[in-house]
Amino acid sequence: MLHSLKRRAVAAALILFAGTGALAACGGDSEEGGAGGAKELKLGFFPNVTHAPALVGVDKGIFAKHLGVAPKTATFNAGPSAVEALFAKGIDATFIGPNPAINAWSQSKGQGIKIISGAASGGAMLVVKPEIKSLEDLKGKKVATPQLGNTQDVAARSYFKSKGFTVNKDGSGDISIVPQDNSQTIETFKQGVIDGAWVPEPHASRLVVEAGAKVLVDEKDLWPDGKFVVTHLIVRTDFLKENPETVRKLVEATVESIDFINANPDEAKKSVNNQLTKLAGKPLADEVLDASFKNITFTTDPVASSLITGAKNAEAVGLLEPVDLNGIYDLTILNEVLKASGKAQVNAQ
Known part of the structure; x- marks a missing residue:
């Protein structure tokens, strides 16, 4: 099943990056940049307000600042498509919802991905x-x-x-x-x-x-x-192992982006609308944007307990075989970044 998924995903990933002009620039797998860092990062996210940490991070140049170069980006409608691109190495990391992350973990027998940070709750x-x-x-x-x-x-x-x-x-x-x-x-x-x-x-x-x-x-x-994970950040396990410093920079950028949103909500809304306009062709009405922000909490906490419940729910409706989620989180880098900036650390329980 996983091999079939990868074959379908290769075509999807090629279309995504050819459409943004990024394919020629990024080629195939990420190249090593030395000292545990890649020369580039291919990052996925959705054109949703629940993915504001990604939208703001791109718009404000926060990812570019930390990574040293702007990430190559691809957008998706929903998680299963993003997982296909991840497995095909069309992207290295992606903001995504919990259930597709669980499916990715299950399909790869606990080898393919790691959840490395929270992003949003609710919404x-x-x-x-x-x-x-x-x-x-x-x-x-x-x-x-x-x-x-x-x-x-x-x-x-x-x-x-x-x-x-x-x-x-x-x-x-x-x-x-x-x-x-x-x-x-x-x-x-x-x-x-x-x-x-x-x-x-x-x-x-x-x-x-x-x-x-x-x-x-x-x-x-x-x-x-009222807390449940709607968006978190995952990375391919092999990319994490090969490029730990790049992943650290990605996490640092994610933390800064979330901090910016919470400290500057009005400016963050403008950034979100800037990116949504580029992606969808038109901005959201202020009434829609304001309502959306009120319904979402942006946080690095992955609300792990809700992921476990979500897995049980997916099993109950026949969309997931029983799966052991032990090891799906690797919050080591996140907690080091949070500790270094004097913030409370998070856990995977």
């Missing part, structure tokens, strides 16, 4: 048509998620199942789950093709502001203290 919800008053009203309806097996897809399936609804991978059941690209969701919602969506920010707030949807379930209400 995902189920939004529906105004006339839908309760979950019971969703029976026989269609709900979109970003991609089969992505973090919001697993959350939706697990939640509906816990409430007694059948939701099958083929779209059948009491509630039909329809995986689709986030960029399509507003239009399909407006057209009445779907009745709701379980999506991350800014897509949830866009549906509310631009399409008249309402929030039926804010996912943070389902987690202890």
